[in-house]
Amino acid sequence: MKAVLEVKGLSKDFGGLRALNGLDLDVGEGEIVALIGPNGAGKTTFFNCITGMYEPTEGDIFISPTGNGNVKERLQGLKPNQVTAKGLARTFQNIRLFQNMTVLENVMIGRHCRTKAGIARAIFRFASQRREEREIVKKSFEIVEKLGLKQYVNEFAKNLPYGAQRRLEIARAMATQPFLLLLDEPAAGMNPHETDELDELIRKIRKDEGISILLIEHDMKLVMSLSDRIYVLDYGQKIAQGTPKEIKNNPVVIKAYLGEEIDA
């Protein structure tokens, strides 16, 4: 299987603190990979390094977009918006929606990097701009519908219930047409019913769009049911990797999660 994302020896220092230490990770085409670990293990830092929000201290990040043969591209040094344009889209752990825009507009923002009408075209409303605008609206509606947000389409994002806000984050990321979706704790704060729906939704996204998914999650039930492979992080270091079954029985992982007693 071809790897769409390949990370080699990624490290990130904050002053004297090493938040990530020589991390290797890859995500295969069409795979759902989970990144788990206790709080403060460096999971979100890892996302930030990949998406260009932080500059890694060491290491390499390569991508090989779906349907692009075996061409490898380096990702370092790109700004977050350029990374998104390359086809990696993310959601945020602490929801970061555009509060005073409607649901549809939030999704339409995601289309920004796939469209190109500039100031002049916006002012004169040339035919090309109108066509593009219609295209944006149409695509955005499709995504909104797919993510089950149809009923909220013209609501302000800030007025949405919590679960819907999480789904809107995913919708917005999907609108950028990614080949790899990075989800940062998508199930946080959801009730079991909503989590089940999310499980289904993520599977559907992979199946229908062929998007690979890398997710950070604390809900073990979701992680075990969803992921093809799991990476476990502790103190910025990878302590285990493998299939859900392997991880479940890995003593090192259990120790990291539950403390020392297991050893005795």
Add this chain to the structure above:
Amino acid sequence: MNYFLEIFLGGLTRGSIYALIALGYTMVYGIIELINFAHGEIYMIGAFTALIVASVLTLLGFNTLSVFILALVLAVIYSCCYAFTMEKIAYKPLRQAPRLSALISAIGMSLFLQNYVLLAQTSDFLPFPRLIPDFDFMEPYAHIITTQEAVILITTAIFMTILTIFIKFTRMGKAMRATSQDKVMAALTGIDVNRVISFTFIVGAAAAAVGGVLIASHIGMINFYIGFIAGIKAFVAAVLGGIGSIPGAVLGSFVLGWTESFCTGYVSSDYEDVFAFLFLVLILIFRPAGILGRSESNKV
């Protein structure tokens, strides 16, 4: 060398005045993240109160020292009262509102106070009595530093020391620091946040009033508009040092004072303000959060 020293000390004096005003900006900003545009007016009102009190007392035949002390004390008291009232009327109802609304409200307050003094008093420049006498023992150094400059420097130093001790060691000081870190958390630990905010305004106003009286008696002229100009400068100083940080405000004020004074002394007084602003722009380009300000890390 003497010329250099004179300019250096001149800049330091200017800087001290800016620092006294900048304190109010930086402390208020630290606590409620508001650019208190009307802070300069508090300083102006302090100067006016001192002028009025001093004139009345002089006519009643008080001696210089008691006039100076009483004028200073009353100026401080009145400035504090104005700041307290101002906060209650124009800012307190806006705690939950967008920050720009509070800024506009502050601008409105500034406009109101300026015109209030303009209408109740006069639009002309008023001569301000020399409240600080020339001491004889300063005579030999008069070509480098005047008595007034020396008094300004010493008063500022004393005020800053008291303030630092106050904030570091008293209960109220600790409450202020806690509130500026996190308002909600401070309230949860039992701090009366509204009281802390009022208190911050009052301390800032006291500093500004002291600055107002000192500079007015140094320059010898006041009118209703002095607060606005000094306010802008002091605000620049606060930002230069890193807004929200008290040592930053002091350092920023000195840097601004020196910049102005050296530019006036060696280049041209016409472009004094241009240099001050250019310098600010340059510093912020290389240190976007000011000299001592910690740059906000992007928490994602």
Add this chain to the structure above:
Amino acid sequence: MNLFPELRKSFIASLWFMFLTFPIMVIRVNTIENIVEWRWMNLVFVGIGSFFLSWLWRYLLSRKEMGVNKKTDDQDRTSLVSRLMKNKQLIIPAAALLAIFTIIFPHIFSTYQTSIMITALIYVMLGLGLNIVVGLAGLLDLGYVAFYAVGAYAYGLLNYHFGLGFWTALPVGAALGALFGILLGFPVLRLRGDYLAIVTLGFGEIIRLILENWNEFSFGPSGIANIPRPSFFGMDLSIQWATVYIYYIVIGICCITIVIVGRLQDSRIGRAWIALREDEIACQAMGIDKARTKLNAFALGATWAGMAGVVFAAKTTFINPASFTIWESIIILCIVVLGGMGSVVGVVSGALVLILLPEYLRAFSEYRLLIFGAILIFMMVFRPGGIVSDVRRVYRFESSAMDDKPQEYS
């Protein structure tokens, strides 16, 4: 409401304000003749005034708090204007009436009134331009007046040296405005919030101080006089007709501005600005180039200030640095915030209210700035969202795929 405690509160407030205003309201020192004037009557006025005002203030505050509790009621009220705007039956005749009124305005009112209206309309342009920067992109710009000055001086100087006419100067002023917008934009890209505010303020002051001190270039504080009014196909008009002519020009530019800003708002660029205002980090993560979007906003905002500057110079025929102080920037900012950030209708009404009100308050001429300040505070305390709140476009679900015009309402 219990009467006695209310009375007591007002009484205390009245005492407090009497104490507070005592030195400044009562005593006036004549420093030349060394006499002190005691004006005890003022104390009485303050006492009575603050007694009733504090009552009114508390009443309004309590009403406001009740409004917050009854949220639905509150929302209904805020969207009153927007609901009126969606009512087609009402809006068309109203718009027609407004259009007719605008067209015949200079013919039914005096030249003086027309001239005031021109000033107000120039501020409409400035407000709409600043609205792009502050209202849409969320970049607090306190030095906007600098671009206004650039436009005005561009016309003044180009005319003085090369005899350039109004119509040539207009695009030149706009282009220079945009250029300066980008020039300012570059260094401040990294700055946020209040740091941005103070640097733009500094920039505005630098421009003004240079104009004031560089005599060889800008003729210093005395400014440039005898700038020609726009000529009508080569004819020079009398003052009266020139005013009417400028009035129509400004109306024309304003209409174009409104259309353009409206279109920008609902375009890809406009959405990027709003996203930038809402959340810079998420905005970047969605693939929006932050630097470019900010520069766009600065440049476009400045373009309108440049144009407004040219019109201003043509209208007054005399410019000097005193017209471009920081207060000017502040007034324009007040227009945007008071009108309602991000809303075109809001900004237009904000400009008209804020510029026309002081003009017609001339009856109280001395008190107008005092009243103006009080109104600003009052408006912000009781209606912080401005006159008209921001309305976002609503898209229809089914029809969207077809070529159906989406409707706008709130």
